[in-house]
Amino acid sequence: MAIFKRKSKTGSFDALQLISNLNTFYTPFGNNISNSDVVKICIDRVASQCAKLKPRFIKTENDKTVTEKKGRLSFLLKYKPNEIMTPYDFIYKTITLLLLNDNAFIYPKFDKQTGGLKGVYPLRPVTVEMIVDTSDAYFIKFLFDNGESYTLPYDNIIHLRRHYGQNDIFGGTGSSGDHEAILKTISINDSLLQGIDNAIKSSMQIRGIIKMNGMLSEVDKKKQRELFDAALSESMNVKGSSIIPIDLKSEYIPLNVDPKLIEKETLEFLQSKILDYFGVSVPIFTSKYTEEEFNSFYESTIEPLAIQLSEAFxxxxxxxxxxxxxxxxxxxxxxxxxxxxxxxxTAIEKLMSLGIMSLNESRALLGLEPIEGGNKRLQSLNFVDADKANQYQVGTEESKDENNS
Structure with missing residues (x-):
């Protein structure tokens, strides 16, 4: 991690069992929730939308934006957070790490000589430990998968947290996150999907018994088995058929298989629990959403993350x-x-008439290129200061009193 340079079976049988050699067993899901395709899609839906956010270094005064600051920090936020990431890449990875681990750590790298900011880096440590020294100063210790360890002042790290409540420092129940709540659902969902896969494979298997009408030696039975296997293999792989002829000395007895599939409602219920965990609705998950559905997704999932990013940075x-x-x-x-x-x-008409939106901002909302001189703000003359409304309509209070006297 070169970025840390500052701050600190035998026997005699008269039958041959023909069961296709296909594995139909379950494998454990594991503890990595990203192994689930549903989880990956959910995270992508959130991270890809957050990556559209535009980080800006600004100065405000009296709750009004005065100007966008210039300089290295502004350049890094707008164009190049570090040597290998665009702003989209940087935000996408940061949010992905946050959703996977309930914590995301970002390291600001400073120039050793000048102290100027050189870049910001999302970290992917294996373990994280908080250390408090005798003077109540907080330090954070990172251990990475290459075995290297670094201890830094906590103030030097940008820390984002999700499901923050059970632990005083970290999101979830610790620095590695807490997936117990969702892992059980993912594991059940994965087992059901494996069941469907196994049911399909089972229905495609050839299951039956070839009964040999006679007494055969072990050698002859083995030879008959090999001949039958070869004939079956040739029929299926060469001729595209699973039908082979047998003589009067043999009798085929089928073994009926009736695999059960999982109900659609059960699968949808389990998937919806995973989607809810990440704040993703079905329309957002399938990318078939309406304006209202997207706005609901934005307000409930994306906007809180935007606020958290703004405050933490x-x-x-x-x-x-x-x-x-x-x-x-x-x-x-x-x-x-x-x-x-x-x-x-409709929004442009209303916002421009109030002087809130410029011509170029209106064009950008419609996906159009900016035009020269388009930064002007236009405002309707049909609006008046509320304190002067009386004067604008009927003259001054004093004049009205005089006319009534």
Whole structure:
């Protein structure tokens, strides 16, 4: 981890059993929830939408954005978080690690000479340990899969948490997350899917007994078995058929197999429990959602993550003085809004008339390129300051009193 350079069967039988050699057993799912395709798709749905967020380093004053800050931090957030990641890659991986582990750790790398920020890196440690020294200072110890270990001041790390409540420091029940709640459901779902797979294979197997009408020596039975296997193999693999002729000395007795499939409702119920765990609805999971369904997904799942990213990055990359001066890092969601064309047009009409949206911002919402001079904000003259509404309509209070006298 070169980025850490700063801060610190025998016997005599008269029958041949013909059962296709197919394994129909269950294998344990394991403890890695990412082995589940449903989990992978859920995480991708959330991470890919979060990756559309636009991190910006801004300065606000009186709850109004004054300007976007320039400099190295702004460049890293907008274009190149580190040497090998785009902003999309960086956010996607960060959210993926958070959903898999209930914790995500990001390491800001600083220049050893100048102290300037060089990049930010999502970490994937094997274990994480919190250490508190005698002066109540917090340190965090990372152990990676290559055996290397690093201990850093906790203040130097950007830490994101999910299901935060049972542990004072980490999300879930510890630094490696807590998947006990969902792992049982995933394991049951996986077992049922294996059952379906085994049922299909079982229904395709040739099961039966060839009864040899006569007394044969062990050598002759073995030879007959080999001849029958060869004939069956040739028929299936060469001629594309599972039918072979037998003479009067043999009798085929079929073994009936009646595999049971799992009900559709049962599978859907188990899958829905996994989807709910990650905050993903069925329409989002299948990518067949309406405007309202996406907006619900955004507000319940994506927006909380955007707020968490904004707060964690502001605290992790800015000094207390910068934050007090109104400087902060915000993960904006303007590229996320999913709406129909009519909804967008209606929003533009209302927002532009209030002077909230510029021409280029309106064009961006419609997926159009910016135009020269498009940063102007237009505002309707049909609006007036509420404090001056009386004067605008009927004149001053004093004038009205005089006319009534």
């Amino acid at each position: 502001s605290l992790g990359l800015l000094t207390d003085n910068q934050i007090e001066r109104g400087e902060e890092i915000i993960f904006f969601s303007e590229r996320l809004q999913y709406a129909s064309w009519n909804t967008k047009v």
